[in-house]
Amino acid sequence: MALLEVDGITKAFGGLVAVDNMSLSVDAGSITALIGPNGAGKTTTFNCITGLLTPDAGEVLLDGQDLSKLEVHHRANAGLGRTFQRLEVFAGMTVFENCQVAAEVALPGHIFAKVLALRDRPNRNVIEQVQSALKLVGIDHLSDVVAGELSTGVLRRVELARALCTRPLVLLLDEPASGLDDEETRELEHVLRSITDEGIGILLVEHDVDLVLRVASWIHVMDFGEPVMDGPPDAVRRDPRVQAVYLGVDEGHLLDDAGAPR
Amino acid sequence: MNRAGILRGTGLAASILVIAFFAVRGSDGSLSAQLFTDLFIDGLRRGGIFALAGLGLVLTYKATGVFNFAYGAIGALVAFVLWQLHLGWGWSLWIAAPLALLVFGPGVGVALERVVFRPLESRGAGVAEQLVATVGIYVITVGIAIRIWTASTKQAPKLFPDDPIAWTTPITVGGDRLVLRFGANQIGIIALAVLLSLALGFLFTRTALGTRIRAVVDRRELAELAAIDANRVSAFAWGMGAGLAGLTGVLLAPASFGVDAVRLPLVIIETFAVAVLARLTSLPRAILGGVFLGFISSFADAFSFGDITEYIGLSNSVTESVARLLDPLIPSIAVVVLLAALMFTRISGSIGRDDDGPGIVSRAVVAGRANPAVSRALKLAVILLFVALPLGLDTGSFGFAHRMVGLAIVLLSIVAVTGFSGHITLGQAGFAGLGGLLTARIHAGEFLGLPELPVIPSMLLAGLVCVFAGFFAAWPALRRRGLFLGLTTLAIGLVLQRFVFENFYFNAATRMSAEKPEGLDGDVAFYFFELVVLGIAVFVTNNLRRGRLGRILAAMRDSETASRSVGIGLRRYKLFIFSVSAFMAGIGGSLMTQGAEAFSSESYVAFLSLLWFAAVYVAGITSIYGALLAAALLTVFQVFVDLPGLSFLIVGLAALLLGKLPGGIVGLVQRVAFGRWVPAGLAEAYAAGSSASSSEAPDPLVATDFAGQVLEEADEARRSPALAGTEGRR
16 A cells, blocks of 8 residues: 555535546655646645645545544644645744754644743754755755745755655655756755655656656646546656647647546 | 525524614513614614725725725824814815815825835735734824824714604504604715715726726736726725725714724724625625614614513523623624624635735844844843833833833733734733733722732733633634734724723723732832833743744744644644733733723723834834833833824834834844845845746745746636636646
8 A cells, every 4th residue: 555545636616626536646765746737736636635725525545544634734743744836934934943843843842831941952853853854955054044035946945854854754745846947956856866765755746847757656647627647657758648738739738628638 | 695695694684683672672571663763763874884984995905905904093084174174163064074075085095005005015015014004004193183183082073964853654553653763964874875885886887997996806917917007996996995984984973982083993993893794805795784783783772681681581690790791892882793703704715815925024034133242232222221210210200111111011912922923913902901900900809709819919810811812812813814813803902992991890980090019019119020020021022932932933923834734733822822922911011000000991992002013013023122112112202202192103104114124123223233224135025026027036035926926826817717818828
């Protein structure tokens, strides 16, 4: 059984079905990708998995545990880490603190008593964990910079490091390569591989199809909220519907407006 | 209308009927058709005023996205102008009323749009900054009114004469003919409301201008693409909004306290209930909500809980004291409806999305990183000021010093909840007053049958009661931030003011004497006692931003979504920070009351919440020194600036101007030490924000936000069948 099992997620906003019966799975130490044009429902799928949105139907199982009824933070504590397409960094905190607050969530202790405490020393394990996460994504030299003063590309890495600090079983990455140049994208690829080497599963939403084809072991294609096809990179690369969208043949969307395949 | 809507509508109508039923029972238990008729007609009059008030608020909000907290103050200003023209200078009403209502009121709105809100809009200011701006305008307007017309209450000018018109109908009820009694006043107001509603309806549905407004309301960017001048539409909406605010003020003044710079705005603020019932966006709902509120408040006037318990046959000592507790709420039913509506109305997604945007302090914190040397110098200066102050004071001035320290603690509570955890609070005067009043009551042995307690335990107990009130503020904060939290906390402050401070049950006279702690009642001794309490408050507040707890609160402030996604359960932290803040405000208020040796409801009027918030925002909302500095400045104004209202003017103006300078005065001082006036990241962000057309603008946070928005909107456009023509093909 896969580490993360998503089964039949459906989400409608009013009459608009944003995600229709989407199923996917992520194995430990491997990358599953989710691609599709803007508005295909990828981020909505993410939000349903992490609990930011409540799906109309469908289940989310992580390592055999049913997360479907849990709140966002409980899902995170169970081992779902994520980054955001629209950045959600803690802009007033330093890069280090961004990660530290995530790494400290699991610490025990009566936190409200700290309001009367004379000292609150940071935990040594947390410091080491944050340092190694920052090193892994290559921003350890920026640890003391306030996040609000950094650029998008760097902030994407901050989010990645922060997600790693929650010690996730599965990481959901929402367009980690957007806004990166070729050099940075290659670095990202390297980072992604080091993460999977540690046994973490990754669910990747990405517009850079070349990157996806290189790193993913299984790819799901969505359009208009519906799963179009899924398969290993080679199969996806050969599929004419995918080619039509991503390899330069301008035929518009994968499906016509009535929802039938073209 | 969907089923839920019909259900809610039925519920509202049923609640009117129930209240009406109990209201119009005669003393012998028979229903009085005559009383019902009278109340019904007056309900229509009040409903007309409320509907107009709601229309003005909703119109401006819909067209510009700005919720105008200054609505009440603008309304009061127009009422003052009408008083000046008509009663002050004796001009004919036929000249004075059009000048005040059709020229001055709308003129204020248009001017505000041009001078304040258009620059904010083009700068890409968030909801939070707009909110602070409207609070600033509120404070300025009150300041102007007090400067010109002093703090005294003026007789309210009447638009319509009071001449009664009675028509005896042929209908006979219980042997008496039913009489329809109208005041010319009532007819005039009802007619005005109906005409204006119809005119607005016509404007929106039948004219080209209305179509343009609806286009801008719907999607400003797209409307601009279609060559609609969104700025002109905004100016129009502000003009209309301020005009209706003025009309509301003029119509409400005669029935309330008269034209009063502090109280009349708060009376008008009660009509925010209508806008909330309309979910801020629906003009027809605003009219319905206004009429609903009108009937409720009219019938409530003849209603008493005591009567009900008697009627049901449950009259005993417990229900009697409950009734005595609740009956004073009835004249302020609009505030209760406002709070209830805020707590229970489901707000549509688009407004929620605004609330999710950058928090109230997102810009400020980027600048808040202090140069350690400057921080130390600031710390030293503040400590010196507070400790050395009593050396230079004569006995007469100690009152101010005592008040300053108490106020500093109240302002610290604002820094804690807004600056550190990102939740706006506009009700802190309510908690402060509660702390002060309860300390006095508990100490006097007049609270819930408790024995007389010494002052310090009384103060702590009062603080604990404030914690419960704080939960009320925290509850909406569990779901909302920004505008709605601001409205809710403001409503809580208003309810406390009306229900507790001005309530005989709690406050036998509006002024109740309070004592200082035994042995610490000398001027200097009490001052140093206050300093010790302040020291503890500073220590606690400092702990709220240090260490693990501080990081969690700061994370919650910067992004709730991200906080939850890294596994932080926000609920308990929100409850925690609101209760700590309410406790501190209660303690501060308690010290203020002890210092003044009396509780006076005037000292904790809901307007002060706004003034204090603005003052802290100006001084530095993310900084402990900000709170201390604000307390010192407000006190200095009070002592040295004798001109009434001037301090409001200065604080309000500063709030408007400092919106651009993150971190307030403290942030400025800290940056000057670095030799840069605006923090680096922010300077770029502004540059990118002003040339917002480049959605691929590389770096700063603001720019990415904008890019994200564009993408999102592209998505929405693509999905919406109506916009299929604009669909972007890949």
